[in-house]
Amino acid sequence: xxxxxxxxxxxxxxxxxxxxxxxxQNLGHDTxxxxxxxxxxxxxxxxxxNNKELIINETVPNRFSPKSPDKAHLNLHINxxxxxxxxxxxxxxxxxxxxxxxxxxxxxxxxx
Amino acid sequence: DQQVKxxxxxxxxxxxxxxxxxxxxxxxxxxxxxxxxKYPAEGPTFLISISSIKDKNEDGRFTVFLNKSAKHxxxxIVxxxxxxxxxxxxxxxxxxxxxxxLTFGTGTQLKVEL
Numbered sequence: 739x740x741x742x743x744x745x746x747x748x749x750x751x752x753x754x755x756x757x758x759x760x761x762x763q764n765l766g767h768d769t770x771x772x773x774x775x776x777x778x779x780x781x782x783x784x785x786x787x788n789n790k791e792l793i794i795n796e797t798v799p800n801r802f803s804p805k806s807p808d809k810a811h812l813n814l815h816i817n818x819x820x821x822x823x824x825x826x827x828x829x830x831x832x833x834x835x836x837x838x839x840x841x842x843x844x845x846x847x848x849x850x
Numbered sequence: 851d852q853q854v855k856x857x858x859x860x861x862x863x864x865x866x867x868x869x870x871x872x873x874x875x876x877x878x879x880x881x882x883x884x885x886x887x888k889y890p891a892e893g894p895t896f897l898i899s900i901s902s903i904k905d906k907n908e909d910g911r912f913t914v915f916l917n918k919s920a921k922h923x924x925x926x927i928v929x930x931x932x933x934x935x936x937x938x939x940x941x942x943x944x945x946x947x948x949x950x951x952l953t954f955g956t957g958t959q960l961k962v963e964l
């Protein structure tokens with residue numbers, strides 16, 4: 739039973755398209771995150787939501803819009819995809835009172 | 851500006867011996883540190899953590915040491931097993947005011963050989 743699950747795992751799409759990556763956690767956590775791992779393998783935070791409220795937004799282009807319909811879900815929508823958006827996107831979650839962050843398996847996005 | 855650094859991109863160790871992975875940080879606001887292990891095509895898996903009030907934390911074969919004055923931490927794995935072969939990420943965050951914002955190092959690829 740996967741604790742943090744994200745779909746799709748692999749996505750190949752053309753430049754200019756709009757795509758979404760979905761994330762769900764069944765750990766009962768109230769904080770969720772999106773991290774990006776680029777071609778140089780740097781893992782960097784993009785967004786953090788606590789109880790559906792945005793608390794971290796790390797200078798990510800406006801084309802990236804997270805949506806949290808409830809505490810267990812944090813989806814990432816990307817408009818007008820660019821070649822440089824190709825990366826692995828990891829969803830994660832934690833308790834707001836806890837310090838351990840649990841990651842999903844990643845979504846490999848390739849923009850062609 | 852890389853605030854968490856893992857200067858060894860790779861490490862090769864024989865099975866049964868000790869693996870020592872190193873990590874340095876520059877931000878003095880960091881007071882909680884975690885190690886994650888990552889297999890190819892999978893997400894990072896939490897291994898062990900340490901807060902800045904301690905200098906050592908042990909969990910089975912894994913021990914993390916923290917030297918606050920040197921802004922250095924290390925992960926010791928003993929004895930090393932072939933299943934430990936993976937990329938190990940060091941991560942750090944401030945416990946207050948940071949919103950659980952983890953800053954990661956670039957990872958060290960550990961290979962445990964038979």
